[in-house]
Amino acid sequence: MSLWEYANPKKFTETVTPLIPWVLGLAAICLVASLIWGVFFTPEDYRQGATVKIIYLHVPSALMAINAWFMMLVASLIWLVRRHHVSALAAKAAAPVGMVMVLIAIATGAIWGKPMWGTYWAWDPRLTSFLILFLFYLGYMALWAAVDDADTAADLTSVLCIVGSVFAVLSRYAVLFWNQGLHQGASLSLDAEEHVADVFYYPLLVSIAGFVLLFLGLVLLRTRSEIALRRAAALDRRAEARAAATTGEPA
DSSP states (O other): OOGGGGGSHHHHHHHHTTHHHHHHHHHHHHHHHHHHHHHHSSOOBTTTBGGGGGHHHHHHHHHHHHHHHHHHHHHHHHHHHHOOHHHHHHHHHHHHHHHHHHHHHHHHHHHHHHHHHSSSOOOOHHHHHHHHHHHHHHHHHHHHHHOSSHHHHHHHHHHHHHHHHHHHHHHHHHHHHOSOSSOOOOSSOSSTTTSOOHHHHHHHHHHHHHHHHHHHHHHHHHHHHHHHHHHHHHHHHHHHHHHHHHHTOOO
């Protein structure tokens, strides 16, 4: 069996339809379990106090905001090279989900930043690159909406996705590129000195798993919807063409 079989819209829809409820159900279980575990059964941090517990929303959402764009990049490259419509529609479907992840990360970061930094926002390198990434998400979605021809829209948004990937990389590694800045290092790191304490680490992993499953489930659901909308639009065009042929009017 080839992976490219799922580039067929009918095959893709038939495969993912029974999976979506299971993926979203597992996501809900992981998210609820991690939040209960992290909020009620972990201690306060000796420096950050209770505000440390916002990592169960902030870290996974920031992680998925960046990786969602990389998923869109891969799907866009597949479209440009192989011209598989499912990949283009998957990238389109992922954009609103990724944008919401950026908003969650920015909002939770602001809530954390006020008691820690004394301000909700600072023009820190990572924060600034994250804001630019959010604008790229908006631009990507606006471009899809502005272009009538679906294939042309897919081409243009794929190019935009490639350009925006620079800021996705900067969002992930800005702390490494610029030593200055208020933002702390990575919560998940191979460096034991930077790595979050184990008492916070394990519920954080469960929360990340929940966000990954949530993203996957929503993208599958939205991609299925995009396929259905594209199919409906194609049927409408055929119906209009047949009606025009019957009446003798130009389609």
